[in-house]
Amino acid sequence: MEKSTISIIVVDDEKPIVDTMLVFLSRIGYQAKGFYDSDEAIKYLDTHSFDVMFTDLMMPKVSGMDLVKKIKDRGDDTQIVIFTGYATTDSAIEAIQFGVYDYIRKPFKLDEIKVTLNRAVEKLLLKRENVFLNKRIEKMLADITMLYDISNIFYQLENFSDVAEMVLDTLSEGISIRHAAILKMNADYGRYQTICQRGLSENLAEAFLFSKDDMI
Incomplete structure (x- = not known):
């Protein structure tokens, strides 16, 4: 200063x-x-x-x-x-x-x-x-606690899409992540596909299509 x-x-x-x-x-x-x-x-x-x-x-x-x-x-x-x-x-x-x-x-x-x-x-x-720094630490601990709570809820949901939507909603609202996507392996095609996303255009979300051996 x-x-x-x-x-x-x-x-x-x-x-x-x-x-x-x-x-x-x-x-x-x-x-x-x-x-x-x-x-x-x-x-x-x-x-x-x-x-x-x-x-x-x-x-x-x-x-x-x-x-x-x-x-x-x-x-x-x-x-x-x-x-x-x-x-x-x-x-x-x-x-x-x-x-x-x-x-x-x-x-x-x-x-x-x-x-x-x-x-x-x-x-x-x-x-x-x-x-x-103390405020940052408190924020980090709150974020970790929130993610831990989410993980406990996962076991109560059978539908993966519901879990994915909940994760993105929580990340968006809880720790202010504006752009995110969750991908899942499609066994039929051997590629990862976007299940849900926040803050991304449809074209960009669809572009996230790659196999497990691809470089990102």
């Missing part, structure tokens, strides 16, 4: 910090939106999501932890970095409990921000990849 596609929000009531962060993030290839007013930021989060959030902890009206809780309550996978000049053990523990990625003390160096951001983005992308 390109850096320019990573969405970042920076929230701090200290204007120089927000401005410096925005310039720095732009310089290293990221795009970010900044807020000096945390109340405006939390309203903006009602309709917008971000990949990474940098936020001060202690702010008037709405605290950094209020922003964190809003994001986490919504179930977003936003990676959150808190920076503060009032670090305490209790605040650090609370931040960790809410899944904050990192906790940086003020004053901080921009190089520290860069390293933290790159690691946060790496974690975010890895997490999303894992979610994608």
Whole structure:
């Protein structure tokens, strides 16, 4: 994923910090939106999501932890970095409990921000990849289960044509196969012939006529 596609929000009531962060993030290839007013930021989060959030902890009206809780309550996978000049053990523990990625003390160096951001983005992308792979595995298991269920039904059907039609219907609807055909050996001619098909023209289906020794 390109850096320019990573969405970042920076929230701090200290204007120089927000401005410096925005310039720095732009310089290293990221795009970010900044807020000096945390109340405006939390309203903006009602309709917008971000990949990474940098936020001060202690702010008037709405605290950094209020922003964190809003994001986490919504179930977003936003990676959150808190920076503060009032670090305490209790605040650090609370931040960790809410899944904050990192906790940086003020004053901080921009190089520290860069390293933290790159690691946060790496974690975010890895997490999303894992979610994608898990969904694929779940889909594969569902498909296998479905095919297993079909095989059990086969033994209850005496007519091969009925079985073939059921198989193609299931493949078409269950795992979105658009083009398929089932062939059966015709003992009289020593050739395979199309029994049923989905998504193929009649001419193409009829063209599937070959013997067991033919190359396909």
